[in-house]
Amino acid sequence: MNAVGYDFMALGNHDFDYGRARTEALQSMADFPMRAANVIDARTGTPFGGRPTAIVERGGLRIGLLALGYQNTEWTASKKDIEGLSFTSGIDAARRLVPELRRQGADVVVVVSHQGTPVDRLLAQEVAGIDVILGGHSHNLISPPEQVNGTWITEAWSHGAVVEGLTLTVEGGRVTDVGHAVHPLWADRTAEDLETAALLAELRAPHLRMLEEVVAVAAAPLPRAYKADSPFDRLVGDILRARFDTDIALLPGVGYGLTPGPGPITRQALRSLLPHPAKVVTMTLTGAEIRSVLEQSLTNLKPDDPMEIVGGRVQAAELDWRGDLSRPVGQRVLWARVADRPLDPRGEYSVATNVGMAAGLHRYAALTKGRNVRRHDITLPEVVAQGLAERSPVQPPPPRTVVRR
Numbered sequence: 001m002n003a004v005g006y007d008f009m010a011l012g013n014h015d016f017d018y019g020r021a022r023t024e025a026l027q028s029m030a031d032f033p034m035r036a037a038n039v040i041d042a043r044t045g046t047p048f049g050g051r052p053t054a055i056v057e058r059g060g061l062r063i064g065l066l067a068l069g070y071q072n073t074e075w076t077a078s079k080k081d082i083e084g085l086s087f088t089s090g091i092d093a094a095r096r097l098v099p100e101l102r103r104q105g106a107d108v109v110v111v112v113s114h115q116g117t118p119v120d121r122l123l124a125q126e127v128a129g130i131d132v133i134l135g136g137h138s139h140n141l142i143s144p145p146e147q148v149n150g151t152w153i154t155e156a157w158s159h160g161a162v163v164e165g166l167t168l169t170v171e172g173g174r175v176t177d178v179g180h181a182v183h184p185l186w187a188d189r190t191a192e193d194l195e196t197a198a199l200l201a202e203l204r205a206p207h208l209r210m211l212e213e214v215v216a217v218a219a220a221p222l223p224r225a226y227k228a229d230s231p232f233d234r235l236v237g238d239i240l241r242a243r244f245d246t247d248i249a250l251l252p253g254v255g256y257g258l259t260p261g262p263g264p265i266t267r268q269a270l271r272s273l274l275p276h277p278a279k280v281v282t283m284t285l286t287g288a289e290i291r292s293v294l295e296q297s298l299t300n301l302k303p304d305d306p307m308e309i310v311g312g313r314v315q316a317a318e319l320d321w322r323g324d325l326s327r328p329v330g331q332r333v334l335w336a337r338v339a340d341r342p343l344d345p346r347g348e349y350s351v352a353t354n355v356g357m358a359a360g361l362h363r364y365a366a367l368t369k370g371r372n373v374r375r376h377d378i379t380l381p382e383v384v385a386q387g388l389a390e391r392s393p394v395q396p397p398p399p400r401t402v403v404r405r
Contacts, residue, residue, distance in 0.1 A: 218261025
């Protein structure tokens with residue numbers, strides 16, 4: 001990122017996945033501030049890393065920058081990784097800091113946000129004085145930028161797949177128009193920057209044998225979906241069920257990673273999809289508890305309050321179900337079946353998952369109450385690598401779950 005030339009960065013929820021000490025180490029290496037006004041360090045009572053604002057000059061204008069992080073990181077990260085940090089309302093932080101940027105002489109105020117699109121829209125409605133919100137977290141492509149209450153909002157997808165350029169027209173002390181251009185970075189159509197390519201090769205060299213090791217071959221693409229049925233994650237669930245002989249598997253809905261296949265699946269590709277060495281956990285849940293997990297998943301996607309949005313749709317193996325997001329919260333699961341039989345509220349089912357889900361990740365409280373809980377001494381990536389090798393050439397599983405919006 002130093003080589004690319006970043007000026008400013010908003011910390012997202014996954015920036016704490018390897019612990020705050022690692023995030024602090026990365027900040028010490030970065031030539032630019034990595035900040036979030038609403039991530040509070042308990043040791044100081046102030047924003048983690050330091051001042052969450054900056055002013056840069058571009059085109060003869062003073063651009064005020066404000067970084068906002070994800071307010072629900074406590075529900076997406078391991079508790080030990082975020083110990084001593086609290087994740088608060090970015091909207092409340094903006095109410096304090098946007099006027100401060102204006103008092104410091106900012107001609108334009110830009111919020112660099114990792115709150116997600118629905119919360120960015122709420123921010124624009126509730127806090128005056130913001131000209132542009134550069135959004136993240138939702139993995140959306142907002143093109144052209146949308147205007148909410150006089151604030152322009154845009155988001156440039158995820159994974160560095162596109163670069164978006166904005167041109168602001170400022171007249172009479174206010175932004176009157178936003179021009180934009182979206183540049184997709186197709187690997188086969190975008191020329192490498194030779195200096196950056198050399199730097200990456202140097203960094204990869206000590207790990208090259210591991211990164212390029214072929215685990216299996218995919219006969220077709222194995223896509224991951226964030227808010228819909230995810231073929232890759234159902235395949236992971238099937239591997240877990242087979243390995244640990246459980247009735248079903250439950251996994252979090254997440255949006256990171258690149259689609260492998262068709263062709264070789266390398267360790268690097270697998271690590272992009274499963275970057276955390278989370279241990280596998282098995283347990284027993286009742287049908288009622290499993291249904292509550294499904295309900296919570298639909299609440300996470302569309303709560304009454306946008307500030308409560310967390311995670312994607314729960315992914316399941318050997319559990320078919322249907323939901324309707326237009327129904328009231330808590331009444332959205334229409335039906336569910338295990339092995340083609342209706343889910344019995346009083347019945348008991350063996351479940352495979354990971355240690356994060358078992359700890360209540362994404363507000364799945366039912367998974368913290370399981371019985372016959374066993375934490376296995378093997379990580380999910382290891383189990384999946386072995387399972388893919390056994391299934392090579394790997395085919396994606398057929399689609400199952402349906403959620404109406």
